[in-house]
Amino acid sequence: MKFFITAKHWQLFILLMLPMFLSQLLVFNSFQTNEMPNTTTVFGLTLMMMLILFAWVGSIASECFKRLPPELASSPTKMYVGLVYASLYLVVASNFFMNPQHGLPSLIVLFHLLAMVAIFYSIGFTAKQLIKLEQQKDASFVDYCGPFFLLWFFPIGVWFLQPKVNKLLSNEETES
Structure with missing residues (x-):
């Protein structure tokens, strides 16, 4: 997980986007x-x-938790549960979407909404932890809405957030 803290923004961008690029290339080629x-x-x-994205988000939150003073630190346990749930949902739901002839259960909508809530909670938690570490005080949504949206739109956000992560978390790697 240290890789996600120390990696350069362009390395993370390639790592995050390469699977999607290959996927789109495969689909485009099959249509051709x-x-x-x-x-x-x-x-x-x-x-x-998605797992690479979740690992990046989880790594940032975990490192922030380790470095925040106890009065500011929030346990990342709920965030980890959310990321695990969203990952499991992706695996289970992909089976339904790959075999549409069996039909989609109506509960898939509820599970999908719960996965979305879990992902939004996780990126919100991570954004808040990052800003709390940077400012060394508690943060409201107004304070961390920028990093929240940058995590949400990660192909753009990685270019802005990862240098901040490198600055805040990588420089103390030798002390940990």
């Missing part, structure tokens, strides 16, 4: 040859990208 795309590969690459 009038074949159906291999859904297992497409979902596998999408899952890989």
